[in-house]
Amino acid sequence: MKIRFLLIAAATMATRVAMAQDDERVVRHKEEQTKHDYTLSKINPELLKGADAIVRDAHTIIDIQAADEVHVTEWYAITILNEHGDRFARLEESHDRHRKITGVQAWLYDKNNENRGRLKKAQLVESSYTTDAFFDEIRTTSYDFGFKEYPYTVVYKIEKDYKTTFLVPAWYPQPGYDCSVEKADIRVTSVPGIKVNYRMVQSSITPTENKAEDGVTIKATVKDLKVRDRWDMFSDVEKGYLPCMQLTCDQVVLGEYTGNLTTWKDWGTFVYKVNADRDKLPDGTVKMVHAFTDTCTSAHSKVAVLYRYLQQNTRYVNIMLGIGGWQAMEAGKVAEKGYGDCKGLANYMKALLKETGIVSNLVLVEGDVIPARTMDDDHPYHAFNHMILCVPLPKDTLWLDCTSKHDPAGYLAAFTSNRKVLMLTDNGGIVARTPAYAATQNRISRSANITINEKGEWNGTVNAIYSGYWWDMENHVLYDTKKEVSDYFNAKLQLATYSVGDYSVTNRVAGDNIPYLNEQITFSGSGNISKAGSRMFFSPRIFGGVAAVSESTAPRVDSFRLQTTYQVADTTTITLSGTFDAEKVAKDIDVEHPFGSFHSKASFTKGNELRIVSVYTVKSGRYAPALFADYQKMARMFNSGAAYDKVVLNKKG
């Protein structure tokens, strides 16, 4: 009896607790509902212009308890205006052994502010996160209400624990270009002993910092952020970033490694430490190094030989396990396996050089054809996605991208050239700059010699030399299959119909380490000429344009940046069978601007020879927005073949 009473009492108690909890949930939910009005009635109309979604309110709390303990809570309400905005309603949170999701809640409200659903934990979908890596441990927790009555609002609350301050997330109040923001704020708290550095990007707000005995609190609030113009290839790199607060902590823990990240020097020290003492080579490899290099007469040649060995005997495979995103695979393992990622291959190459007595430094870089975000000298920040090697020699500095199978030693492709980098030395990090190349080094030089017979049949040869940046773009012809190269050349020339006969491709490296690719192509065709009476019309255009052009027609507001200095020099000579008067040939072009020039001259001589010489030059740099229309005009003229306007000839006799 007593037991039964106790059981009933316990059950009643449990029920009451459950009800109280339910009440609390209901109350909290009702509070949510009544506190926030997610209808659009009172919204600033400026925030609706061009927007697919609007962040109504967002709170981010980052609580740094220790170098290996960071709690992050994000709460945000976002109203989705149309189907293009649905992507902002989807939850996709990545996690791995360093970052764990400890809680997810979500609610759905319709346009009348009525609650239409709530996330149940069982509905969360777990899957592997897609990255470029061959294998990694990153996973994604995702959810989608799948609601389609616009506008609607989703509210998320996400809690995550980070085991390292090294990966403290940046704060991005504006989740996308097409998403405006009513209000968002952040609060960062850190315990004494851990200093938090921050930097605002693309934002003029000034966070407040409050120091107290129990730690420091940093706060920032943004309001009324409108949709942003999309970044284009001519924008300053910084413009490509949405407003954010970059955060770093001076004390970090990564696996078994601890460090300080106050300055770039500190950064370098820490990453150097994480990657130190991983350069032991197997005996066989040591013997090989000496066999290859003991007879070399210069350090330069040793580097070149070993780099070539690396390129021929290893391949890029990115396997990220543990702190593998930051720590290179041991050199001995790379030697054994014959593969590694950028860090592993760079570290391996460093070990090979060390064996010959040559000192080199691992270098952190942000690799991308569009130049990287510029490193802020005053605010060290995780701005890297790649690692290369720098070999300072007495007369020269050789840069090596150890993931490249084709670059000559000392040459860096557009992916890593012309930018600030962080060199890791035993004395800490040093901010350096990778080489930039001149127009004469980033050059295309093309010549075409063509004859047209009485039947209108064309026969010609093209001789083209690509160097530097253009070598990067073109060198695939060295390694593609014959069919691929043949198809490529058959599509490359600007003639409407032609067939490629023989072709040859050769590669060489100049004394300044710049690679040169030489293509020689013979081709023939017919049907590129039309006749009307005594007139003959044809387009003398053989070569295509390569200038970058923006599709936007709106007047430019911000300055524009041209990324690469280069030059394209073309000569076309066409010899006809018979004698002609030239009724029309292309007009001369003479355009000069601070950002470049375009010169072209067409001449018809000897009654049968047309010659067109064209030189197009671009100078990298940052230019005033008022000049952009001129740049576009010049680039379009070049690309459209204005130098090769249709020729009209009258046959004599």
Place this chain on the structure above:
Amino acid sequence: MRCKPMHYVLLLCSFLVFSATAKDVVDEAFLLRNLKAKSYSIDPDASAVVLYEHESFNIELVDNHFVRRRALRRVMKILKEDALDEGSVRIYYPQNNNASYISEAHGTTYNMEGDKVVTAQIGKGDLLRKSINSEYDMVTFSMPSVKVGAIIDYSYEEHVEVLTSLYRWHVQGKYPKLTSVYSITYPKYIEFTSIAHLQNKARDYRSEEDAERGTDSLAFVSSISEAGNKSFWVRHNIAGYKEEPLVVNAENNKERLEMQITGIKVSTFPQHFDNSWPQLNKTIWKEYGLGREITAQHAFFDVVLDSLLKPAMDDKAKALAIFRYVRSSFECTEKHYAYQGYRELRIKDIWRNGKGNIDDINALLTALLVRAGLDASPIIMSTTDDVSPNKVLPVVDRIDYLGCVVKLAEGSLLLDASNKNNCVGMFPPYCYNGYSWLLQPDGGMGVDLEPDMLKNKDIYSIKLFDFTDSTAKIEVLHKAGLIQSMGMRKYWADDKEARKKDIAEFKRGLPEGIEITKESIDNVDNPDTNIVMKFSGTIEFDKRATTIYMNSNFVKFYSKNPLKAATRIVPIEFPFRSEQSYYLSVVLPPGLEPDTLLPPAIINFDSGAMTYKSASSYIPELHTLTVSANIAINHTYFDVADYPVIREFFEKVIEDNNQVLVLKKHK
């Protein structure tokens, strides 16, 4: 069904003889010979060659459930850098409560160093596993020391507690193969039916070893043992499949063999035969209940039907009203069921939720039409992602789309309401992949959905007028065909920037000297009409010139020949028939006249299979010069033998498109 150069063979597997064990092909002589090789005559240009591969399936009944064991061994020679990634192996396999796994994974890389053969092997630590999602896991490993000249030799076994119905031997792949072996062993109470799409007829052998050692292009061994029935094939010297332009369904051109389970004769296990289309109809319609769902008395439809349908409407008008309602009102996830999924389909749930996948939406549409008293049926098909269906044996794993067909007095109306931008009266082009099946209570019927049934007609109209001494006004109109309009709407719906890009590209294609100041696009939101793009602006001429030269075709049907290669291996295909018409009208000012008119052109291939014509005229009384051109591609499939002539056809079209109009100023 169009004629294909390979043989379609249907085989019923029979029980016979014995099986032999093949000795290891990778011996010292094999290694030395192949490590020294720099190229292979089967394709001197290949980046890699599969020297040997053996894929085998073993189906067993264990503790009352089926276990499928798949073993693969592959030996490849790496000849060029772009094949180095073949050394990184990813194995995806279906997962079912952690019962599936990969085992016996081995990998060895062989390299020649001097005169020595050097080996490197994968270790246990090289095998990495992770879960991809709730249905699939993945195991990966990267072979060591893979470089140009190496031979990689890897193998593994996959144990899966799932019985799939279809087993495919992908005979032809990216790289050429010297020897490919495929086998399947299964209990005697399972019946398989095969479809072979192979270059050669198989020669029967009594032993597997003899079959592998033999020189026949294709050999076959059938045997019986305690393990069950075994079918064993060997194919030698298979060319790699090379991508070519103007191919709609590449899978149709590749060699393959498929075996499908068409019966299981075990008393405690339900028999399941889908060895004919009528049988499949019965399975889907009756057993899976799709017929019941479609023909049930869904009274909840009536309120909507009453609002949509007017008494004066004929059947076609009713069908269109219902179709447009479903198309605009229901959200589609753009996925589809594997065909067994039809048993999960519930019309009531789709109606209530307002959403579903492609099959759900079209099943709901069919049910609504039936409720409205129309003769509507669902139709199942296989899209061009996969091989065209076989008329005799339905390969059920390939069925990936369900549409709707309404029978009207004037003919059948095809309807697909799964995308807001699908056009009435047709399915998307990728559905026209050959044989399909109309599901009906009385057994259904086959329907050929061929690309020739579709036609897209584009019209371009250019007007030049109001000349000054250096400019003229220009108006450009492009009326896109219905199929192209459908594609444009879908592309623009997916990508906000796409519309701007398309307009920019169209303007870029116009001749130099044209500045567009006004543009509009009509009918974007009406999926059953043509999109019409209109541009207006000015065209500039040199003020000082006494002669004006103008392209005769401002838009150019083809700026370059789409068929560039000198030779071709596979037939030429188009996704639909097409016609493009171009009209140019130039109202000349006094003092400006055409110097010469263009000669008319008529180009005809294969008695109208492809046609091109152009003409120009000048009406002095109206000072109006006109140019017209028309190109029509009236078939969607052309044999390889026609390639040189078709290539020449395009060359002539381009030549004519490049004609120049000459206008002379007279004082």
